[in-house]
Structures are given as structure tokens and as C-alpha cells.
Amino acid sequence: xxxxxxxxxxxxxxxxxFEVFARQIYQSDMWGFIEVEEFVFGERSKIVVDPSxxxxxxxxxxxxxxxxxxxxxxxxxxxxxxGSSKISDASPGDSNVASFPFAxxxxxxxxxxx
Numbered sequence: 001x002x003x004x005x006x007x008x009x010x011x012x013x014x015x016x017x018f019e020v021f022a023r024q025i026y027q028s029d030m031w032g033f034i035e036v037e038e039f040v041f042g043e044r045s046k047i048v049v050d051p052s053x054x055x056x057x058x059x060x061x062x063x064x065x066x067x068x069x070x071x072x073x074x075x076x077x078x079x080x081x082x083g084s085s086k087i088s089d090a091s092p093g094d095s096n097v098a099s100f101p102f103a104x105x106x107x108x109x110x111x112x113x114x
Contacts, residue, residue: 006082009036010074017074017090020056021082033067040082056085 010019023038041057060066 005078006040006080008075008077008079008083009034009068010076011068011072012074012090013072015090017088018056018085019088020060020085021079025076028067030067032070034070034073034076036066036068037064039063039066041085056087 004023007022007025008019009022009025010017012018020036021040022036023040025034025036027033028035039060
């Protein structure tokens with residue numbers, strides 16, 4: 001496995017922004033999703049433990065593949081080596097990142113009625 005690429009995937013999940021590292025990403029056969037496989041987390045031998053990285057490690061433990069909606073993806077970078085994964089709050093006033101507009105049905109709306 002010489003020089004296998006590592007990708008930093010930043011996506012929004014609810015009111016939080018997740019930043020994870022993975023070895024495999026590609027467009028899914030399910031329309032509108034990106035597949036993320038082989039998550040990479042820091043080693044446990046570190047003296048300082050980052051609580052957000054531990055939370056992500058626990059959330060993705062046992063996950064073989066994750067399907068992330070395209071509209072939730074903020075950015076995907078190919079990086080030289082993995083960093084620390086983290087979760088941050090996505091508060092609208094603190095960032096210039098906006099949600100992608102989605103033309104779906106409002107929760108209280110039925111079919112084609114307005």
C-alpha cells in the first residue's frame with residue numbers, strides 16, 4: 001500500500017460540520033450520494049485526546065461504508081497525510097458556508113398542493 005491517497009471530507013450533518021479522513025471516496029450507485037470508505041483516525045497512543053475526534057471515532061466504529069448526500073458535502077481534498085478528525089458547530093452567523101438550496105416538499109405540505 002505505498003502512497004495510498006488520503007482524502008479529507010468536510011460535510012454538514014444537522015447543525016454540525018464533520019471533518020473526517022478516508023482512503024476511499026467515490027460517487028455512489030445510489031443517485032445523489034458520495035460513498036466514503038476506510039475511515040482514518042489518529043492513533044490511540046497519543047497522550048492528548050481530542051474529545052471531538054473520539055466522538056467521531058465512536059460514531060464511525062464498525063461502519064464499513066458511509067453514504068453522504070451530495071448537498072451535504074462542503075469540500076473534499078486529497079491530502080498528503082491524515083490529520084485529526086473533528087466536529088464543529090455550524091452556526092450561520094460565524095461562517096460563509098451556506099446550505100445548498102433543496103427544492104423538496106415542505107414537511108407540512110402534501111404532494112403537489114401548495
